[in-house]
Amino acid sequence: MAGAIGMREDYTGPDLRRLARRCSDADQVRRLLSLAAIVDGGSRSDAARVGGVTLQIVRDWVLRFNAEGPDGLISRKAPGKVPILNDEQRRALAEIVEAGPIPASHGVVRWRLIDLAQWIRDEFGLSITKQTLSREMRALGYRKLSARPRHQGQRPEDIAAFKKNFPTRLAQIRKNLSPGTPIELWRQDEARIGQQTKLTRRWAKRGTRPSAPKDQRRASAWIFGAICPAEGKGAGIVLPRCNSEAMSLHLEEIAFHVAPGAHAVLILDQAGWHGSAELVVPANITLMPLPPRCPELNPVENVWQFMRDNWLSNRIFKSYDDIVDHCCFAWNKLVDQPWKIMSIGLRPWAHGF
The missing domain is CATH 3.30.420.10 (Ribonuclease H-like superfamily/Ribonuclease H)
Known part of the structure; x- marks a missing residue:
């Protein structure tokens, strides 16, 4: 059985309750009030009843509070699944999208998701679905837009x-x-x-071709x-x-x-x-x-x-x-x-x- 863990002593019970009154995060309020009960001399069981959780969760709250103070009790988003692409690979993806495909090398004149997925496989040895790649592209700020004609004699300067x-x-x-x-x-x-x-363009069922x-x-x-x-x-x-x-x-x-x-x-x-x-x-x-x-x-x-x-x-x-x-x-x-x-x-x- 794990030994008892002491709480940091730089916050009193009234301090924690005062912080709870100013918080907009309901879960953080519940955690602060639970720990305030401990600081005021209550048991861990009393704190668990205040928070409506188990003793183990109260113990986790104490560890977070000791490490980071009241900010450690703020609700956090779950880390979720590790992304397939890292930041360096995303930068390389953005560069290849901006540069556009080379028909003789890539075999296409415009990038499709399936083409970019194949490029990622060839370049990094990673397998990524079109749906996941679509989310990555949107996160990078890209959308599929209609191109406008540009005169071949235009001078950017x-x-x-x-x-x-x-x-x-x-x-x-x-x-x-x-x-x-x-x-x-x-x-x-x-x-x-x-x-x-x-x-x-117009909305239509996938696999069909609407008429106008x-x-x-x-x-x-x-x-x-x-x-x-x-x-x-x-x-x-x-x-x-x-x-x-x-x-x-x-x-x-x-x-x-x-x-x-x-x-x-x-x-x-x-x-x-x-x-x-x-x-x-x-x-x-x-x-x-x-x-x-x-x-x-x-x-x-x-x-x-x-x-x-x-x-x-x-x-x-x-x-x-x-x-x-x-x-x-x-x-x-x-x-x-x-x-x-x-x-x-x-x-x-x-x-x-």
């Missing part, structure tokens, strides 16, 4: 340079304005919405959209074609939504109609072109994806007028959600200085 020089360019624009003139940052782009809508309507006709309209993420506002029009005249009409619409007395810096790509000599730019707008082939710098691209995924896909448009009606509905619905514009459009490099 152009993106870095634009972000780095953006505050300086903004300061130069500010010098040409009247002192104290507030500046609004706007982003602009166009999206073609037609009868041949994209098919989005797909029109073969080609009528379409263009949404000219601009957002001011910092203010959560937008300005858009729907037109039948893209040209300098249409762009001038959109600039006029943006100018109307700029706050009185403010000046808008409109960031946009280098489409031909954005730099045309026929373009009419309102006095309260300054155009700032993006580097070529860098749509990642324009959050309106993400706005189009959001609108297509939620409001403008998986449907049949009966006519051109029907397309226009749905485009107007979708854009007005977005403008009615300023928090959504802020969530999609704010960028630290543009709004964090």
Whole structure:
């Protein structure tokens, strides 16, 4: 039979009860009150009755209390099963995911869980199920996301340079304005919405392939959209074609939504109609072109994806007028959600200085 264990003497019974009154952990309160009964001269059996446990558990509480004080009585999560991957192996997994597969070496052009499980087996000699690997991937912050196209001629250094020089360019624009003139940052782009809508992902039973309507006709309209993420506002029009005249009409619409007395810096790509000599730019707008082939710098691209995924896909448009009606509905619905514009459009490099 194990010998009796003495308790540390730097806490009195009233001290332990005072701590119990301030605790939010019900189990810790029960343990503190049990040990307070012992400190006040009660037996271990009395403490077991207070805590509603056995003598052995009271003994374990005493050991924890002696080693760590009241913090040793806090409820702890069970350690659970030892994970298959250690921290070093997780870092290697993250690196191979970021680098992507080499088709000639790995035999695939994109990673699937089964491919990563095979890589872990080959690299570390460990067997891991797809379900366990999925949890590991999510814990590392990875999700299966749809990739967006990237122009093969894009130069990453152009993106870095634009972000780095953006505050300086903004300061130069500010010098040409009247002192104290507030500046609004706007982003602009166009999206073609037609009868041949994209098919989005949807929930369905495993092993099945859901169907969705797909029109073969080609009528379409263009949404000219601009957002001011910092203010959560937008300005858009729907037109039948893209040209300098249409762009001038959109600039006029943006100018109307700029706050009185403010000046808008409109960031946009280098489409031909954005730099045309026929373009009419309102006095309260300054155009700032993006580097070529860098749509990642324009959050309106993400706005189009959001609108297509939620409001403008998986449907049949009966006519051109029907397309226009749905485009107007979708854009007005977005403008009615300023928090959504802020969530999609704010960028630290543009709004964090």
